[in-house]
Amino acid sequence: MSLYGRFIPKGPSGFGYSSTAEEVSAGLDLRGKNYLITGSNSGIGRETARVLSVRGATVLMAARSQAKAVEAGRNFAQSVIPLECDLSQPGSVRQCVEQVKQTGRLLDGIIANAGIMALPRWEQRYGCELQFLTNHVGHFILITGLLEQLGDKGRVTLVSSRAHHRTYAEGIQFDNLSGEKGYSPWQAYGQSKLANLLMARSLAKRFANSGRLANAIHPGVIVTNLGRHLPGVGRQLLRWINPLFLKSIPAGAATQTWVTVHPDAAQHQGQYLADCNLGTTSAWGRDELLAERLWVESEKIVSALEQKADA
Ligand SMILES: NC(=O)c1ccc[n+]([C@@H]2O[C@H](COP(=O)([O-])OP(=O)(O)OC[C@H]3O[C@@H](n4cnc5c(N)ncnc54)[C@H](OP(=O)(O)O)[C@@H]3O)[C@@H](O)[C@H]2O)c1
Numbered sequence: 264m265s266l267y268g269r270f271i272p273k274g275p276s277g278f279g280y281s282s283t284a285e286e287v288s289a290g291l292d293l294r295g296k297n298y299l300i301t302g303s304n305s306g307i308g309r310e311t312a313r314v315l316s317v318r319g320a321t322v323l324m325a326a327r328s329q330a331k332a333v334e335a336g337r338n339f340a341q342s343v344i345p346l347e348c349d350l351s352q353p354g355s356v357r358q359c360v361e362q363v364k365q366t367g368r369l370l371d372g373i374i375a376n377a378g379i380m381a382l383p384r385w386e387q388r389y390g391c392e393l394q395f396l397t398n399h400v401g402h403f404i405l406i407t408g409l410l411e412q413l414g415d416k417g418r419v420t421l422v423s424s425r426a427h428h429r430t431y432a433e434g435i436q437f438d439n440l441s442g443e444k445g446y447s448p449w450q451a452y453g454q455s456k457l458a459n460l461l462m463a464r465s466l467a468k469r470f471a472n473s474g475r476l477a478n479a480i481h482p483g484v485i486v487t488n489l490g491r492h493l494p495g496v497g498r499q500l501l502r503w504i505n506p507l508f509l510k511s512i513p514a515g516a517a518t519q520t521w522v523t524v525h526p527d528a529a530q531h532q533g534q535y536l537a538d539c540n541l542g543t544t545s546a547w548g549r550d551e552l553l554a555e556r557l558w559v560e561s562e563k564i565v566s567a568l569e570q571k572a573d574a
Pocket residue numbers: 301302303304305306307308326327331348349350351352375376377378379380397422423424425481482483484485486487488489490
């Protein structure tokens with residue numbers, strides 16, 4: 264536990280900044296349940312997958328390659344289902360959707376956890392800036408493709424970030440989703456994380472009057488491979504302040520674990536959670552019109568991608 268974490272009181276959920284994924288799922292029996300997690304080979308995604316497995320769940324571990332998923336889940340408590348799902352390749356995501364369907368399993372939860380952050384140079388693929396494509400569009404294809412596989416009480420958790428506050432001035436730059444008219448590494452990351460948050464809101468609206476839930480979370484700040492594009496001095500600084508202020512990986516995995524599996528989290532629909540309690544979004548993060556527009560534009564992007572032979 265970091266020094267800072269020792270002084271932060273727990274919130275109304277009974278959990279808080281320093282709670283770990285094991286603590287927030289203690290006593291839960293997840294045998295017979297199925298959870299799909301993207302980015303499950305590294306960082307907080309792997310820890311979430313490990314803990315769900317300890318609780319008895321079958322984890323469908325999606326990673327950029329099947330080999331990475333196999334390797335990551337090798338010593339887990341339960342056998343896992345490794346899946347290739349490269350979120351920056353629409354064809355790979357569609358194949359993953361088909362593979363999940365072929366398992367015949369109903370999903371109790373989908374955790375859209377994979378992400379890339381602050382690419383120093385502008386990169387685009389299929390007309391989308393790479394962070395928007397990977398963090399949002401890939402997950403949009405995956406989640407909407409699997410809605411029929413989601414159980415009646417299934418939960419979708421999108422791993423957003425407090426960085427959603429740092430998006431472009433217009434929230435989502437619909438006239439520049441490729442980034443070619445201008446690119447800022449952090450604002451593009453913020454935009455993609457805002458998209459995660461808005462997608463949770465839109466899904467929640469579509470889940471109204473059903474037992475299904477959709478929420479977004481901020482996991483905290485945790486030293487993981489996510490920082491691979493930071494300059495060397497930034498990575499060094501994070502390592503120094505880590506024991507003082509930052510979350511451990513087990514604590515970083517707690518909020519997404521709690522909101523996906525804990526009975527008390529069933530009260531949350533379309534919310535943004537941090538430290539296993541309600542968090543504070545930006546004004547854009549609460550904008551229903553923006554959320555709806557993003558949904559419609561994402562559907563258009565996905566259907567255009569389906570027409571492209573190379574996507
Ligand atoms: N760490 C933090 O401080 C922090 C703060 C706020 C939000 N978050 C969010 O938390 C989530 C997990 O991040 P982390 O900190 O655990 O980082 P991480 O260790 O780098 O994990 C990210 C995961 O995403 C995967 N990924 C990246 N690009 C992918 C692609 N094209 N297709 C499929 N998978 C891909 C990575 O796979 P590879 O290993 O193959 O690259 C890795 O498994 C991210 O969504 C991030 O935005 C993290």
